[in-house]
Amino acid sequence: MGWYPGATRMELQPESDAQPAIRPTQFIVHSIVAPWTPKRTYEYWRDSTNLESHFGLGYDGSLGQYIGTHTRADATGAANRRPDGTGAVSLESASNLEASDPWTAEQVETLIQLGVWLHQTEGIPLRICRTADDPGFGYHRQFSEWNPDGHSCPGDARVRQFKEVVFPGIVARAAGQIPEEDDMPTAAEVAREVLTLDGIISVPGAPATNPTWTLSSVQTEILKRIDAVAKTEAAQTAAITKLAGLVGSGVDTAAVVAAV
Template sequence: MAIPLTADRLVAALRAEGCTVREVAGWRSNNRNHRGAWGPVHGVQIHHTVTNPGDDVVSLIFRGHSALPGPLATGCITKNGVVHLTANGRANHAGGGDGRVLQAVIDESYGDRPPAPQEHDGSPGAVDGNARFYGWECENKGDGKDPWPRVQYDAIVRATAAICRAHGWGPKSAIGHLEWSDWKVDPRGFDMKDFRTAVAERLEHEPGWNPGEEDDMPTPAEFAKAVLTLDGVISVPGAPATNPTWTLSSVQTEILKRIDMVRATEAAQTAAITKLASLVGSGVDTAQVVAAVQQAIADAVVKVSVEVIDGSQEG
């Protein structure tokens, strides 16, 4: 059994997940709780609005229309990726649906998809979904052709993951309206199986995770492989006049050659300084002097590499 999130907890969860949230004036007291229970809650349902460009879709979800009073969902997610909060409590979005689906969502026991619904609003075996599900109405014509902008789809995934995370649910607590009622077809234009996969990936990371953040810096092995496989031609400082440009793999070879030269010099200098320290007398800390030389050599190695790389970029 899950107690519905308070308005403050819902806002905090959405923002932590990276959603752009707009609190529509009056949303915190806008609900249908006087018409029936709100909770316990068990999942999130995804819908499309069946609206056209230029429609005041947020007001529609907040107020409803002549045939169905509002609010029509917990929030409206517009094509620009903004999550407009429109209700705090029960909303007219899910209607009646299949109790077997509800149980599968509660148990998170199904495979790729919950059992096919065999009930709808008003059918003899239907159960009340408005009491059990948060709802996202997502701006779209619903004709299967109207595109879902990436920023909007990402916002729907984030908003759904935010609620699931707050309740400790997995991705199978998110279903489409078409998976709840055999009368419904929404959301059209993306597959709920793929959607749940995206929610699952987000739940595997910390709130607010952005794909690609962890992969920006290549590993040394990846860098070496990239250098050896690229065919770019670049300028290198100190290159002979007869060979003013080198391939990237040649740059790597040059860096390694110069480092080897520095290391050979380090070995010779270290031996010489050790011998010198022994001749000067016991008042000299040999280990300290050698360590200082080795640090200077290490700094020189870095400097050599940077000089080669910076010089290659100038060309």
């Protein structure tokens, strides 16, 4: 039970059959601190550790599922399974080796689609968890009960994305405000285009170093550049005013500045 049709099934055994059942009430996202595909994550769970997540997400948005959502997975501390039988659905996502990069646009889209499915099929409520036991959506470091080792998973950039893009996207999609098949570009796609247009705004290396610019990132960049232009203009005006003043007392300084 609890197999997501949008994921490739890569069932872990004996865990899938041997571990106890849960009633899923939370969805908690992680970064695996490795640029792995879902298949490589499956191999790691199978061969190298007794831990595992329900899902593995690649940079390209590909998704693998290793255990059904009604079976315990062991990635999230006390949230794996509680005494009352409730537990969390967990997802590990590909990241760089420092877990400092943002999710790609493709990863964001898959997270939103999966979040909507979990809401619709498992009844996970559309809210960010308020406590460690509260049903809803969350990220690994959010509560110490989920993260007893105290690490930063899924990383600062992804926590911001979770709050500003992923969770609002799940809510909007679940409410029917954004059709699943939509020809409109995403915010990340608009941002990338704006930041790489010749002659408008060029950020050298932006697509490679930050492939998921959000609209707020674009706005911040634009404001920085407008401010720089304003400072340059103010300096030029001051220089022109000073030059006009040196011409002679009979010169209308304001008129000279305005003319220039």
